[in-house]
Amino acid sequence: MSASILSLRGVTKRFGGLVAVNSMDFDVREHQVMGLIGPNGSGKSTTLNLISGALKLNEGEISLRGTPISNLPAQDIARKGVSRTFQLVRMLSSMTVRENVVAGGVYGHRKRWGSEALRHADSLLERVGLSGQGGLSVGQLTYIDTKRVELARTLAGDPKVLLLDEWLAGLNPTELQIGIDLIKSLRDEGRTVILVEHVMDAIRSLCDQCVVMASGTKIAEGTPTEVLSDREVIRAYLGDDDA
Numbered sequence: 561m562s563a564s565i566l567s568l569r570g571v572t573k574r575f576g577g578l579v580a581v582n583s584m585d586f587d588v589r590e591h592q593v594m595g596l597i598g599p600n601g602s603g604k605s606t607t608l609n610l611i612s613g614a615l616k617l618n619e620g621e622i623s624l625r626g627t628p629i630s631n632l633p634a635q636d637i638a639r640k641g642v643s644r645t646f647q648l649v650r651m652l653s654s655m656t657v658r659e660n661v662v663a664g665g666v667y668g669h670r671k672r673w674g675s676e677a678l679r680h681a682d683s684l685l686e687r688v689g690l691s692g693q694g695g696l697s698v699g700q701l702t703y704i705d706t707k708r709v710e711l712a713r714t715l716a717g718d719p720k721v722l723l724l725d726e727w728l729a730g731l732n733p734t735e736l737q738i739g740i741d742l743i744k745s746l747r748d749e750g751r752t753v754i755l756v757e758h759v760m761d762a763i764r765s766l767c768d769q770c771v772v773m774a775s776g777t778k779i780a781e782g783t784p785t786e787v788l789s790d791r792e793v794i795r796a797y798l799g800d801d802d803a
């Protein structure tokens with residue numbers, strides 16, 4: 561079994577009186593895909609924001625290979641190899657697709673400059689299915705293609721731990737299969753992936769482990785088959801009447 565690369569212990573985030581993330585504990589093992597799932601508003605995106613440093617914890621600790629990272633600014637966490645995509649894609653509209661990908665590497669784990677950065681951006685665009693599209697303005701892209709660019713941007717800094725926030729949402733069945741295969745290939749090349757996802761087919765076929773949240777708290781942990789047959793998880797998704 562692979563070693564733990566990322567650990568959360570007692571991680572708590574409050575927004576005023578609301579406890580969005582309540583004493584979360586879990587470990588993510590190296591080279592695995594971990595699914596963070598749960599009903600709307602259960603605290604999944606907030607947890608990703610705490611890992612990436614976009615939000616600061618109220619209590620607890622997050623460590624990367626045993627070294628605490630939760631007190632670091634977001635760009636330092638990215639430099640250590642933890643990067644994320646956003647649920648609402650954030651593109652720099654004055655730049656081309658290729659320039660957006662290059663910009664994504666600026667705070668990354670591995671930096672490239674000049675022609676090397678441009679070549680690397682083109683190879684990432686090819687990888688996400690946007691071969692030859694680097695010169696387009698981002699305004700010319702379809703929704704799906706902006707998501708592809710978002711992933712290429714995140715990969716530009718060579719992250720070891722990739723945080724995907726509903727990256728597969730809104731894809732049609734053909735695109736979904738391509739997206740699933742792409743995430744599998746990222747794991748196969750040695751990256752660790754944490755994905756927040758509502759698409760259950762993707763959870764089943766991609767995740768080695770899942771953590772299920774409800775109202776900010778971890779209610780189950782295990783393989784997709786284990787957690788998706790857990791009574792408390794079914795109750796959290798369907799409500800008491802339907803469980």
Ligand SMILES: Nc1ncnc2c1ncn2[C@@H]1O[C@H](COP(=O)(O)OP(=O)(O)OP(=O)(O)O)[C@@H](O)[C@H]1O
Pocket residue numbers: 575578580598599600601602603604605606607
């Ligand atoms: N910046 C914020 N300020 C105040 N409350 C917030 C903030 N961000 C999130 N929340 C609240 O924290 C709770 C958890 O939200 P979060 O977005 O983490 O849930 P989620 O599981 O990712 O939901 P979804 O699946 O709908 O994206 C919700 O009640 C949400 O309204």
